[in-house]
Amino acid sequence: MPGTTYPAAFEGIPPFPDDVETVPLLVIDYELVKNGDENEINRLWEAATTLGFWYLKNHGADETMLSSMFAMGSEVMNLPTEEKMKYDQGNNGISHGYKQPGNVNTDATGKNQDSAEFINISKDDALAYPGPLPKLKMGYPAPAETAMEAAIKPFIRQSVEVNDTVLEVFNRKLGLKEGTLARKHNAYSGSEARCIRTPPAPADVSPDKVALLAHTDFGSLSFLHNRLGGLQVLPPGHTKWLYVRPMPGHAICNVGDSLAIFSGGVLQSNIHRVVPPPGDQRAHERWSLVFFTRPNDDERLRPLVDDQLPGSTLIQEGLAKKPGLTQTEETAGEWLARRTKMQRTANIKSAKDFLASRGTEHTQVA
Ligand SMILES: O=C(O)CCC(=O)C(=O)O
Numbered sequence: 150m151p152g153t154t155y156p157a158a159f160e161g162i163p164p165f166p167d168d169v170e171t172v173p174l175l176v177i178d179y180e181l182v183k184n185g186d187e188n189e190i191n192r193l194w195e196a197a198t199t200l201g202f203w204y205l206k207n208h209g210a211d212e213t214m215l216s217s218m219f220a221m222g223s224e225v226m227n228l229p230t231e232e233k234m235k236y237d238q239g240n241n242g243i244s245h246g247y248k249q250p251g252n253v254n255t256d257a258t259g260k261n262q263d264s265a266e267f268i269n270i271s272k273d274d275a276l277a278y279p280g281p282l283p284k285l286k287m288g289y290p291a292p293a294e295t296a297m298e299a300a301i302k303p304f305i306r307q308s309v310e311v312n313d314t315v316l317e318v319f320n321r322k323l324g325l326k327e328g329t330l331a332r333k334h335n336a337y338s339g340s341e342a343r344c345i346r347t348p349p350a351p352a353d354v355s356p357d358k359v360a361l362l363a364h365t366d367f368g369s370l371s372f373l374h375n376r377l378g379g380l381q382v383l384p385p386g387h388t389k390w391l392y393v394r395p396m397p398g399h400a401i402c403n404v405g406d407s408l409a410i411f412s413g414g415v416l417q418s419n420i421h422r423v424v425p426p427p428g429d430q431r432a433h434e435r436w437s438l439v440f441f442t443r444p445n446d447d448e449r450l451r452p453l454v455d456d457q458l459p460g461s462t463l464i465q466e467g468l469a470k471k472p473g474l475t476q477t478e479e480t481a482g483e484w485l486a487r488r489t490k491m492q493r494t495a496n497i498k499s500a501k502d503f504l505a506s507r508g509t510e511h512t513q514v515a
Pocket residue numbers: 343345361366373375379380421422423436437438439
């Protein structure tokens with residue numbers, strides 16, 4: 150079996166081409182946001198309430214930290230399939246663990262499957278390591294357990310700090326009572342780190358061949374690090390997918406469904422997907438790394454109208470524009486389990502089943 154390799158930083162990778170259409174994301178300086186710079190906070194708010202995606206620089210997850218995570222992911226993916234499958238997510242809606250390529254449908258036809266392979270490591274498990282582990286009781290593939298103290302814990306801690314700081318900013322901007330969003334993200338949850346590998350795309354494959362299905366993220370905030378292109382977003386009101394250009398030192402951050410629902414649609418959870426990297430990059434294996442902050446498992450996903458400070462009406466105003474967002478009775482745990490379960494090929498007998506995996510992308514007014 151040929152070994153997989155992960156790119157050290159951006160060296161040795163063909164450049165992202167200039168002749169593909171990219172989405173212009175705002176660059177937000179995390180240090181400024183953390184230090185309360187009102188101008189930078191307003192720029193972050195603008196990004197989060199329009200496209201819901203932005204670049205983040207000075208975020209503290211440095212190249213050494215990221216490379217250690219990619220090295221861990223690479224060692225996991227290089228294990229024999231049968232070893233990896235001991236940690237399979239299965240078909241019952243569990244997100245933590247290993248996902249084999251090809252077991253998720255990428256559309257409602259039932260004819261197309263994904264090519265993304267990944268390992269998801271629960272935040273609660275990583276921080277509880279060496280145990281007992283509250284989530285994936287059986288533990289993780291050996292290279293992940295070996296890297297838990299030196300690589301995974303530091304990456305998760307840094308990601309949590311960044312996302313919690315952003316949640317604080319949104320709490321204030323939404324006019325919520327102090328600590329409202331923090332309390333919804335302070336217990337056991339589906340929060341997890343994910344390392345993803347997609348194989349090089351054969352030369353004759355369409356540039357639109359989907360490697361990771363079009364989706365909105367399930368939780369609250371995602372903190373993404375990639376080197377090769379291939380991530381695309383469909384901005385509201387657009388019919389054309391646009392690439393996100395990876396930039397050294399810049400994370401790609403986005404809002405997920407849970408925050409969109411909590412905020413009555415004021416915060417935008419935007420649909421995105423992964424296709425083969427553009428230009429000469431397509432011949433390369435693609436690696437990416439994400440940390441997903443998700444609400445506490447038992448938090449009901451509902452607009453936080455009653456948690457606003459007296460006089461604040463932003464969430465009602467948002468809801469008036471996106472009424473479909475209120476149509477769930479699910480908790481964050483149930484939302485995550487349903488979406489994870491119903492996109493699995495094994496669970497899809499008809500288009501209706503696939504549609505049952507969907508999130509806010511089908512209820513938003515573009
Ligand atoms: O690999 C990427 O660039 C994006 C991954 C992603 O959207 C996800 O895992 O939710």
